[in-house]
Amino acid sequence: MKAVKCEIYGPPEKVVRITEVAIPSPKENEVLIKIHATTVNDYDWSLVRGKPYIYRIFFGLFKPKHTLGMELSGTVAALGAKATKFNIGDAVMGDTSNYGFGSFAEYISINEKAVVQKPQALSFEEAAAIPHASCLALQALRDLGKIKEDQKVLINGGGGGVGTIGLQIAKLYNCEVTGVDSQEKVATMTSLGFDHVLDYKKVNFTKAGDRYDLILDCKTNKASLSYLKALNPTGRYVSIGGKPFNLIGLLLWGKLVPLFSSKRLKILALKSNIGLDYICDLLAQQKIQCQIDGPYPLEDAGRLIQYFGEGKHKGKIVISIKT
Numbered sequence: 001m002k003a004v005k006c007e008i009y010g011p012p013e014k015v016v017r018i019t020e021v022a023i024p025s026p027k028e029n030e031v032l033i034k035i036h037a038t039t040v041n042d043y044d045w046s047l048v049r050g051k052p053y054i055y056r057i058f059f060g061l062f063k064p065k066h067t068l069g070m071e072l073s074g075t076v077a078a079l080g081a082k083a084t085k086f087n088i089g090d091a092v093m094g095d096t097s098n099y100g101f102g103s104f105a106e107y108i109s110i111n112e113k114a115v116v117q118k119p120q121a122l123s124f125e126e127a128a129a130i131p132h133a134s135c136l137a138l139q140a141l142r143d144l145g146k147i148k149e150d151q152k153v154l155i156n157g158g159g160g161g162v163g164t165i166g167l168q169i170a171k172l173y174n175c176e177v178t179g180v181d182s183q184e185k186v187a188t189m190t191s192l193g194f195d196h197v198l199d200y201k202k203v204n205f206t207k208a209g210d211r212y213d214l215i216l217d218c219k220t221n222k223a224s225l226s227y228l229k230a231l232n233p234t235g236r237y238v239s240i241g242g243k244p245f246n247l248i249g250l251l252l253w254g255k256l257v258p259l260f261s262s263k264r265l266k267i268l269a270l271k272s273n274i275g276l277d278y279i280c281d282l283l284a285q286q287k288i289q290c291q292i293d294g295p296y297p298l299e300d301a302g303r304l305i306q307y308f309g310e311g312k313h314k315g316k317i318v319i320s321i322k323t
């Protein structure tokens with residue numbers, strides 16, 4: 001089968017290549033999945049370059065130990081001896097990151113818990129495009145952020161994969177939503193439904209004087225205590241990721257702030273596929289939509305990771321795998 005490999009760190013278009021490898025046999029609790037679609041994520045961009053350097057503690061100090069690709073949709077092609085969740089031929093989807101990676105390939109053998117049944121209403125491309133970003137958005141807003149009707153919400157990095165789904169979830173709660181992103185995305189974000197859009201190069205939302213009930217931050221790049229200034233008295237700030245140094249500060253201040261304030265600073269640790277059934281229902285009922293950039297062929301993987309890193313994509317970059 002064809003699989004995308006990256007054996008040294010470097011620029012995606014130079015170090016990512018297609019190889020021929022054997023189809024993996026499923027171990028006891030695994031299923032073999034014939035992959036129909038996968039997507040490009042922040043994980044792939046970081047893994048290929050080994051940056052930020054601190055990530056090499058997990059990725060491999062001198063060369064990448066992990067494989068590329070975390071989201072997929074496909075069909076179950078074989079079952080491990082103790083796999084009971086699916087039948088051969090079932091259509092499945094999921095964010096596999098809690099169980100391993102490797103979805104830039106024609107087949108993957110992975111723990112059966114890494115995927116869920118794909119609803120018929122969704123195409124394979126849609127099913128691959130939603131598990132990671134939508135679960136990040138849902139778990140951040142609903143589970144950690146405790147979002148309520150009619151709140152004032154700010155999404156930093158609002159024009160990205162998580163932000164655009166986050167906006168749609170917040171709108172289900174009739175919230176007034178401000179998005180922060182680059183000037184180039186203002187028109188698109190306004191047309192998507194953001195009530196206000198701020199250009200992060202011109203406005204520092206923590207100093208602008210407005211206060212929010214809930215902040216979802218996809219970029220965490222400011223000092224932890226500065227976020228308190230942008231929160232209402234019982235407001236909650238939830239980070240899903242950002243600069244490692246700022247995240248460490250947030251982890252510490254998140255424990256200390258409740259000692260002197262009713263505001264909260266939280267960091268989300270994603271639980272893959274939790275809430276995905278709810279998101280699938282919303283999509284099937286057309287209450288939310290996912291934006292797809294592509295689909296593109298597997299052979300373009302290196303170029304697509306570079307394209308992702310340059311921030312030129314509009315929506316989720318989907319790779320369609322045809323055999």
Ligand SMILES: NC(=O)c1ccc[n+]([C@@H]2O[C@H](COP(=O)([O-])OP(=O)(O)OC[C@H]3O[C@@H](n4cnc5c(N)ncnc54)[C@H](OP(=O)(O)O)[C@@H]3O)[C@@H](O)[C@H]2O)c1
Pocket residue numbers: 042133136156157158159160161162163180181182185200218219221239240241242267268269270271310311312
């Ligand atoms: N918590 C967890 O367990 C977990 C697990 C996996 C991933 N993550 C995190 O999830 C995040 C991925 O979010 P995503 O998929 O929405 O990313 P994305 O699609 O890359 O979107 C990020 C958006 O932020 C914009 N942006 C860049 N710099 C900014 C700044 N200084 N201020 C405001 N906006 C800025 C980007 O614009 P440009 O395109 O113009 O740069 C882009 O539109 C990453 O931080 C990743 O580390 C978290």
